Amino acid sequence: MDPYTPFCGTPPLPTELLTRWTFDPVLIAGLIAAFAIGMRYTIERKRFTGAWALVAFLFISPLCAASMALFSARVAQHILLTLVAAPLLAAALPKLRLPPMPVAVVFAVLFWFWHAPAPYQATLESDLTYWAMHLSLFGSATLMFAAFRATPEQSIPAAALTGAQLTLFAVVLTLAPTPWHSWHMLTTIPYELGPLADQQLAGAMMWVAGGLLFLAVIGKLALTFLQEADVPPAKSRP
Amino acid sequence: MTDAPYDNNPVPGPRDDAYDMAPKGEPDKSFEEVWATPPGVKVLSSVSHRVVGKRFLITGFIFFLIAGVLALLVRLQLLVSENTFLDSETYNQVFTMHGTIMMFLFAIPMLEGFAVYLIPLMIGARDLVFPRLGAFGYYCYLFGGIIVLSSFLFDAAPAGGWFMYVPLSTSQYTEGLSADFWLIGITLAEIASVTAAVEIIAAILCSRAPGMSLTKMPILMWYLLVTAFMIAIGFPPLIIGSILLEAERLLGLPFFDISLGGDPLLWQHLFWLFGHPEVYIIFLPAAGMVATMLPVFVGKPLFGYGFAVSAVITMGFLSFGLWAHHMFATGLPIMSLSLFSAASTMVAVPTGVQIFCFIATLTLGKPRLTVPMLFILGFLFIFVLGGLTGVMLAAVPFNLQAHDSYFVVAHLHYVLIGGFVFPMFGALYYWVPHFTGRMMSETLGKWAFWLMFLGFNLAFFMMHLTGLRGMPRRIATYPEGIGWDRLNMLSTVGAFILAAGIAVFIVDFFRHQRSGPKTGRDPWRAATLEWLYEPRTPGYNFRAIPAIRSREPLWDQPELTDRPAAEVDGALRISHDHRRETIGCDPVTGEPIQILRLPHPTWFPLISALGLAVLFAATLASLYWLSAIGGLIALIGLTGWIWEPSDSGVTRETGLGEGLSLPVNVVDRKSHLHVGTIGTILILYALFASLLFAGLFLWNVQPEFAQDTARPARIFALVSAALSVILFALSWMTGRRALSQGSLAAGMLINLLTGVAIVALGLSFFWALLPVDPYSTAFAAVGWAMGAYVAALLAVSLYWTLFNALRKATGNVVLGQGLPDLLLAAFGKATAVMAGITAVAFLVAGTPQ
Ligand code: HEM
Ligand SMILES: [Cu+2]
Numbered sequence A: 001m002d003p004y005t006p007f008c009g010t011p012p013l014p015t016e017l018l019t020r021w022t023f024d025p026v027l028i029a030g031l032i033a034a035f036a037i038g039m040r041y042t043i044e045r046k047r048f049t050g051a052w053a054l055v056a057f058l059f060i061s062p063l064c065a066a067s068m069a070l071f072s073a074r075v076a077q078h079i080l081l082t083l084v085a086a087p088l089l090a091a092a093l094p095k096l097r098l099p100p101m102p103v104a105v106v107f108a109v110l111f112w113f114w115h116a117p118a119p120y121q122a123t124l125e126s127d128l129t130y131w132a133m134h135l136s137l138f139g140s141a142t143l144m145f146a147a148f149r150a151t152p153e154q155s156i157p158a159a160a161l162t163g164a165q166l167t168l169f170a171v172v173l174t175l176a177p178t179p180w181h182s183w184h185m186l187t188t189i190p191y192e193l194g195p196l197a198d199q200q201l202a203g204a205m206m207w208v209a210g211g212l213l214f215l216a217v218i219g220k221l222a223l224t225f226l227q228e229a230d231v232p233p234a235k236s237r238p
Numbered sequence B: 001m002t003d004a005p006y007d008n009n010p011v012p013g014p015r016d017d018a019y020d021m022a023p024k025g026e027p028d029k030s031f032e033e034v035w036a037t038p039p040g041v042k043v044l045s046s047v048s049h050r051v052v053g054k055r056f057l058i059t060g061f062i063f064f065l066i067a068g069v070l071a072l073l074v075r076l077q078l079l080v081s082e083n084t085f086l087d088s089e090t091y092n093q094v095f096t097m098h099g100t101i102m103m104f105l106f107a108i109p110m111l112e113g114f115a116v117y118l119i120p121l122m123i124g125a126r127d128l129v130f131p132r133l134g135a136f137g138y139y140c141y142l143f144g145g146i147i148v149l150s151s152f153l154f155d156a157a158p159a160g161g162w163f164m165y166v167p168l169s170t171s172q173y174t175e176g177l178s179a180d181f182w183l184i185g186i187t188l189a190e191i192a193s194v195t196a197a198v199e200i201i202a203a204i205l206c207s208r209a210p211g212m213s214l215t216k217m218p219i220l221m222w223y224l225l226v227t228a229f230m231i232a233i234g235f236p237p238l239i240i241g242s243i244l245l246e247a248e249r250l251l252g253l254p255f256f257d258i259s260l261g262g263d264p265l266l267w268q269h270l271f272w273l274f275g276h277p278e279v280y281i282i283f284l285p286a287a288g289m290v291a292t293m294l295p296v297f298v299g300k301p302l303f304g305y306g307f308a309v310s311a312v313i314t315m316g317f318l319s320f321g322l323w324a325h326h327m328f329a330t331g332l333p334i335m336s337l338s339l340f341s342a343a344s345t346m347v348a349v350p351t352g353v354q355i356f357c358f359i360a361t362l363t364l365g366k367p368r369l370t371v372p373m374l375f376i377l378g379f380l381f382i383f384v385l386g387g388l389t390g391v392m393l394a395a396v397p398f399n400l401q402a403h404d405s406y407f408v409v410a411h412l413h414y415v416l417i418g419g420f421v422f423p424m425f426g427a428l429y430y431w432v433p434h435f436t437g438r439m440m441s442e443t444l445g446k447w448a449f450w451l452m453f454l455g456f457n458l459a460f461f462m463m464h465l466t467g468l469r470g471m472p473r474r475i476a477t478y479p480e481g482i483g484w485d486r487l488n489m490l491s492t493v494g495a496f497i498l499a500a501g502i503a504v505f506i507v508d509f510f511r512h513q514r515s516g517p518k519t520g521r522d523p524w525r526a527a528t529l530e531w532l533y534e535p536r537t538p539g540y541n542f543r544a545i546p547a548i549r550s551r552e553p554l555w556d557q558p559e560l561t562d563r564p565a566a567e568v569d570g571a572l573r574i575s576h577d578h579r580r581e582t583i584g585c586d587p588v589t590g591e592p593i594q595i596l597r598l599p600h601p602t603w604f605p606l607i608s609a610l611g612l613a614v615l616f617a618a619t620l621a622s623l624y625w626l627s628a629i630g631g632l633i634a635l636i637g638l639t640g641w642i643w644e645p646s647d648s649g650v651t652r653e654t655g656l657g658e659g660l661s662l663p664v665n666v667v668d669r670k671s672h673l674h675v676g677t678i679g680t681i682l683i684l685y686a687l688f689a690s691l692l693f694a695g696l697f698l699w700n701v702q703p704e705f706a707q708d709t710a711r712p713a714r715i716f717a718l719v720s721a722a723l724s725v726i727l728f729a730l731s732w733m734t735g736r737r738a739l740s741q742g743s744l745a746a747g748m749l750i751n752l753l754t755g756v757a758i759v760a761l762g763l764s765f766f767w768a769l770l771p772v773d774p775y776s777t778a779f780a781a782v783g784w785a786m787g788a789y790v791a792a793l794l795a796v797s798l799y800w801t802l803f804n805a806l807r808k809a810t811g812n813v814v815l816g817q818g819l820p821d822l823l824l825a826a827f828g829k830a831t832a833v834m835a836g837i838t839a840v841a842f843l844v845a846g847t848p849q
Helices: A027-041 A045-060 A062-069 A071-092 A100-115 A117-123 A127-150 A155-175 A196-228 B040-045 B048-075 B088-123 B133-149 B178-206 B219-251 B264-298 B303-320 B323-330 B334-346 B347-363 B373-392 B397-402 B408-438 B443-469 B486-514 B602-621 B624-642 B672-701 B701-709 B713-740 B744-769 B778-809 B819-846
Strands: B581-587 B592-596 B651-656 B658-661
Touching: A027 A045, A027 B133, A045 A062, A045 A071, A062 A071, A071 A127, A071 A155, A071 A196, A100 A117, A100 A127, A100 A155, A117 A127, A117 B397, A117 B778, A127 A155, A127 A196, A155 A196, A155 B219, A155 B303, A155 B672, A196 B334, A196 B672, A196 B713, B040 B624, B048 B088, B048 B486, B048 B602, B088 B133, B088 B219, B088 B264, B088 B408, B133 B178, B133 B373, B133 B602, B178 B672, B178 B778, B219 B264, B219 B303, B219 B778, B264 B303, B264 B323, B264 B347, B264 B373, B303 B397, B303 B581, B323 B397, B334 B347, B334 B373, B334 B397, B347 B373, B347 B592, B373 B443, B408 B443, B408 B486, B486 B672, B486 B701, B592 B658, B602 B624, B658 B713, B672 B701, B672 B819, B701 B778, B713 B744, B713 B819, B744 B778, B778 B819
Parallel strands: none
Antiparallel strands: B581 B592, B651 B658
16 A cells, blocks of 8 residues: 655655745645635735735745654744734735634634644645645634634633633643654654654744734734724824 | 623613612712711721722732831841841741732732722722722732731741742641741732722723723723733632642642642742733833823823833733743753743833833923922833843843842842832822822922932842842841942842832821822823812712713813813713712723612621631631631622612613613623623633643643543533533523513523532532542642532532522512623523533543543
8 A cells, every 4th residue: 555645745854855845736726726716805915915925835835844844843834824824814804703702712622633643643644634724724713813803802802712722732732741743753853853852842932933923913903903993183282 | 701791782772661670879868978988987888999999008008018127127137247137037937928018918909009099080980880899809908918917926927938839838848837828818818809800890891981982091091901801810820829739738639749740830830820920910000100190291192002002912911921931940941941031032022112102202292300200210210220131031041040149139129119119109199199189298209209219229239239249039148258248238228228218208198198288170280080170089089970082181171171070061960869870881982881880888898808808717727617607707798798689670861962861780791790790700711721721731741640540430521511511501591581681480490490400510520520539649639629610610600590599589670680690691601611621621531541
């Protein structure tokens, strides 16, 4: 039986990493279709293009291959996908009035589920699960940020839940005494990184970089809310 | 968090056949008398925010003085090398109590005092929306503080440092009661903080003057709102940590015991999950007061309101992610250290934005150098320096070097004294005229400022140097001639100069009450509503509540200032039922949506707090029968408190617009009671999350023990999950019916069914946990702790649902008075969610791996 090759290929060696672009025809076709459809419906072409370009980069560039070797690369990919591309895309969509809390819960559940050992392993064994993971993570994150954007003042509890849940996950990952994912047991060695160190790096990156990105989004939302709600102030002492 | 705080559900309007069920207040009294503070001892029954706020401020200040004297003792001991003034045990007690009192019994209560006093006055309300809760919180704080202090009398003052590190504070290493005094007293005092958080959230969101939208709020309200959310989320980890540690000490449950799969680092995580945000909780309200005073003395609105508010919100979130930087020396993965250190410096961004807004405001005009202004400038100077040393400490190599040295002591005091004490004194000089109706002396004030400023810098700048020369903190003596002597002496001299400055303030305070000139109307030419009346403002705050169009109403709305304050137009000039009432608003837009009835003086808060204090103190003394009595008293007090006729169901004219009538205590998700309940639920979720974190943490770092732990009974875990769903559904129905005004009999039936579901759920959880021995491993103990927590929630829900059923049965409720059920529904749904998560956790833990 032929061994299955994961979507981003076999774990690359550091030397070949930069040559490992993923020009999968289905992926490219999908991206082009998404671009065509998106440009028709978006209200903000620039933002949409930005989000689209980032997503394309995350899957075509060597980051995709790197994520086969390093769990930390995979986490970096997911951080960029859910905390940069998703809010950007959400900001390019017409306002969607969704209840923030349920969407945030869905995102949380998906996030924990896909990073647990068994489902994670499954994504490396079939293209279908691989795309189920990325589409569901990206989709739920986009919907969540769209909901936050539509009613920022009502989204505070949901945003708090999301911040807490992501941080908790990062803490658990950072402090875990053993590596979780058997896939990465050997793949990290060429990078002079033990699997545990790789995992700790992933956790810390999520904790800190992920946290800061999330904060930037929150800050931006708050500012937009205040500016939109504000009538131009005509102020000076009487 | 199953409900957003408010939503746009259509609500049945107030009924046209408004029956006259609203309880009549005190018909023989005039409007003024209804709002008067009761005379004599009865003042203890007062619930007015002005009375309670001042109590918080005075008590907090007294604790400040006590802790300050302790600090002077520390400095006296360190005056010369090889000093024998205090022995090392006493020294440990003194600095531990100094830190503890300053952080828990001074800083937080002081800011609560300002919040409680100022919020209604600044947003155009006549009182806080839960005045009794404020009074109750105050008494809890007072009794908790007394318990902590009384440890000195028993020679059992805690000595393990203000963060009570485990295992040092477990019974193995700390015998006697000292740690228990700390844990029990502080936990009682913290009740005041969390109740204040609920109070602040609901008051700011629900009782603003007509037209005051979120963006027109005085900036201090934003700071307080964010702070309140931070307290609601930040204090629970410490409360859970304290309870777990106390349970380990009293019952021997092995939460932190390494040999049974516990982990001392769990305490550190829980403590700093609280401790890091705590610093911001202290700083933000102080910064908010600066942002209020500064524009007044410059004569221009605050520069960059929107940016400052976003910065504050971001800071609120950010402060919860960074606790691990207090644990650099505990062997966190090397990988994470440099990232943390980078992230810690990022705090400088939102802080910097605020400081920038302040400085930019300063440049807008020519500041008047009044005493409060001097303290603001002192704050800017000291706090910025403290921020710089903070950035230094965030660098890992430097941190490992300076860790636990006097450099840290210096940094911490630059931040805390610069960031809190200086703004606070500025605020006292600014608002004391509002409290007393008399002005304090400018001359003495300048003396106080310069003594404090110079003394402070002398004392604490030197400590940087002593720290760099290697002097560790928390040492009682040091040897002569290694370069520490002169620096220490200067520090001590500085501390006494600082104390002299504070003494000048106190002298002036007593002096001005007798001979200070009377305060005129708006003495500082301020812009915010609290200065509308000539101090002292009458007990009702506003004779009529004015509509607000500007963020600086006293500057921009001439109709407020061109006539005597009592004649200013507004809502509720007519008082209908001789009740205390104020206007309730939509949380976002500030549109008036209801008339909000407020309680009159009552003893129940005092009784409840007393009962609780007895419960805590008796537990400390291991007199468990007395604890039970205390609990009973508290329960009786609480029942009396909430057993009052409902006010909902009638409409009354407000005097706004063209005869606008509004419902009294509207049955709606935007009701202050519902928002307050959601705030409470937020705290409950945070408590639950802390427990969940404990379990996950132990499972993560000690997997072998988790493996060895006996499994909960799967079948009952499954049943619990199912029953949780049923409880959720019943609660949802309760809420629907409350809003749609369904029949009372059916409502009562649902209440009773809910009760049955709750009892079944409790039993099912008990059976699920039965196979697990809580003493076997830390993991098992956490399982029981989660079970106990859910049981407590279930007990409250049970009490509540039976209470609501009983009130319907006894005819105390009529159709349309659905608020109690609406609140119960929110609480029941939250309980069901937490019970459900616990059941799933038990299921996962119960599945053989
Ligand atoms: C009023 C003047 C003050 C003086 C002279 C002073 C002095 C000191 C000194 C010398 C120490 C170090 C004790 C040691 O490590 O051996 C200390 C510790 C501490 N101080 Fe202050 N302090 C003052 C005000 C404050 C304030 C306003 C706060 C907080 C709001 C505060 C919070 C603390 C804390 C948390 C510690 C650490 C205690 C521990 O190590 O457990 N202090 N103080
Ligand atoms: Cu910190």
